[in-house]
Amino acid sequence: MDRKELESRWAKIKSWKAKGKRAPHKPLLLLYALAAWQQGRTKLQYAEEEAKLKDYFREFGPPNSAPGPNYPFVYLSSDKIWELSELHRIDGKINSSPKRLREEGISAQFPAEMQALLREQPDLVGHLAEQLLQRNFPESLHQNILQAVGLELEPAFLLSKRRKRDPxxxxxILEAYGYACAVCGFNLRLGHQPLALEAAHIKWHQAGGPDRAENGLALCSMHHKLFDLGAFRIDDSLRMQVSHKVHGEGLDYYLLRHQAQQIRLPHLKKYRPKEDYLDWHLQEVFQGYSRD
Ligand SMILES: [Zn+2]
Known part of the structure; x- marks a missing residue:
């Protein structure tokens, strides 16, 4: 296996289903495994990692369809970039029972030739991680995911590789919303420059969400991140709905005081968020239930 071959196998890992439905568990597991590799843990024991993987998938995976970590742990082996210590079949079908994985001490690792490549070419970890992040998650979440698994990438590396998108x-979006956060009205400027104000995609770009005003919201950095993590959603009447799962200091200030309030609308009616995109966000990103 050379680098090109590895990158092409990597690019074939399936992580999206029809209509932009998310299935990011293989990419999330690979990011986890790259971090472990970087920390010198070449072999991952299922029993040891299971609980951590569950939490991690819950945090960054879609809300309603969390498969157990046993599925990606086992089925990633068919992508030829992952090897199990033992592949157990029953009547020709792969057995992915978590109980068996735990009790029989099944582990997994990158194949030997891939490990050799990773050792020879230290920049490869960054390239592979970057590829997974760009294809599966909005930029607002990249640092959170890297921190969750403890993967260290050069900050310059991440910035220089950003795909140029429609500026x-x-x-x-910022103009449509009068250069203010649609949720809280935040509009700080330094001179003429808006500060910490971002154009968010409602349906992620990675899921096929278009660069159109009806798929956008102007949000401050805090509300952008909270929106992409699924802490609140915008309902069909354009009111903010906070997830019942959020708690802690800052809940009232950042979220609850806006609960059930209509967002600040864009200046043109045709720019208002479209139901299709809001529905995608509800199905694929929003965590838990609304409080109302
Ligand atoms: Zn805000």
């Missing part, structure tokens, strides 16, 4: 989208 008009950002301009159009």
């Amino acid at each position: 008009r989208f950002r301009g159009q």
